[in-house]
Amino acid sequence: QVQLQESGPGLVKPSETLSLACSVSGGSIGTYYWSWIRQPPGKVLEWIGDIHYSGISYYNPSLKSRVTISVDTSKNQFSLSLSSVTAADTAVYYCARREGSYHDYYFDSWGQGTLVTVSS
Amino acid sequence: QSVLTQPPSVSGAPGQRVTISCAGSSFNIGGRYDVHWYRQFPGTAPKLLIYANTIRPSGVPDRFSASKSGTSASLAISGLQAEDEAVYYCQSYDISLSGFVIFGGGTKLTVL
Numbered sequence: 001q002v003q004l005q006e007s008g009p010g011l012v013k014p015s016e017t018l019s020l021a022c023s024v025s026g027g028s029i030g031t032y033y034w035s036w037i038r039q040p041p042g043k044v045l046e047w048i049g050d051i052h053y054s055g056i057s058y059y060n061p062s063l064k065s066r067v068t069i070s071v072d073t074s075k076n077q078f079s080l081s082l083s084s085v086t087a088a089d090t091a092v093y094y095c096a097r098r099e100g101s102y103h104d105y106y107f108d109s110w111g112q113g114t115l116v117t118v119s120s
Numbered sequence: 121q122s123v124l125t126q127p128p129s130v131s132g133a134p135g136q137r138v139t140i141s142c143a144g145s146s147f148n149i150g151g152r153y154d155v156h157w158y159r160q161f162p163g164t165a166p167k168l169l170i171y172a173n174t175i176r177p178s179g180v181p182d183r184f185s186a187s188k189s190g191t192s193a194s195l196a197i198s199g200l201q202a203e204d205e206a207v208y209y210c211q212s213y214d215i216s217l218s219g220f221v222i223f224g225g226g227t228k229l230t231v232l
Contacts, residue, residue, distance in 0.1 A: 035221075044122055044225050045223040045226075047220060047223070060221075061217040061220055094165055094166075100171070100172070103213040103215075103219065104153060104213065105213070105221070107156075107166075107168065107211075108177065110165035110166060110167070111165065112164070112165055113164075
């Protein structure tokens with residue numbers, strides 16, 4: 001059973017860059033796509049983007065200009081970088097494993113989530 | 121506002137059957153993209169409940185079933201139990217813009 005664990009600062013200042021990492025254990029990061037999803041407090045889930053172990057990535061069009069997702073296969077880990085953050089980026093950030101094919105994919109394993117607050 | 125529309129809340133008594141709808145459009149569910157369902161308890165991560173419209177992952181009771189027709193999908197929970205009280209989300213893919221994963225607004229199930 002694969003397990004995912006998010007890590008990173010819980011507080012980020014406005015206009016700065018939010019950086020999170022997701023460590024994958026119980027399985028190799030190879031083969032699958034890996035995703036970031038966020039949920040502002042009391043609000044709905046929002047897909048941020050995915051990355052394949054080969055480095056191929058896809059992003060939510062609404063966040064694409066500010067998002068970079070990268071992968072480090074040697075560490076079995078992938079990362080999220082979100083620039084120029086505002087209070088609207090305050091959310092619980094989840095990493096997840098993407099399953100399925102073509103555009104019919106879903107998320108079958110999730111990290112526990114980490115709350116990131118944007119505030120000065 | 122979510123691209124997939126779910127009722128904010130549904131309720132039912134123990135033992136009853138409830139359904140949760142997920143309305144989309146020709147850009148997503150109607151475009152023949154699969155619908156998936158998740159359950160989320162407060163303070164925890166969502167958990168996959170149904171994938172590829174109707175398939176239950178190992179360990180999910182057969183009290184949970186789902187269907188898809190046209191531009192909508194629905195999740196049915198029979199034999200309602202107190203521990204089913206949670207928020208349920210549908211998820212699909214939307215081909216508008218550059219294409220992206222979309223979630224419904226979530227439905228809070230209350231077991232009376």
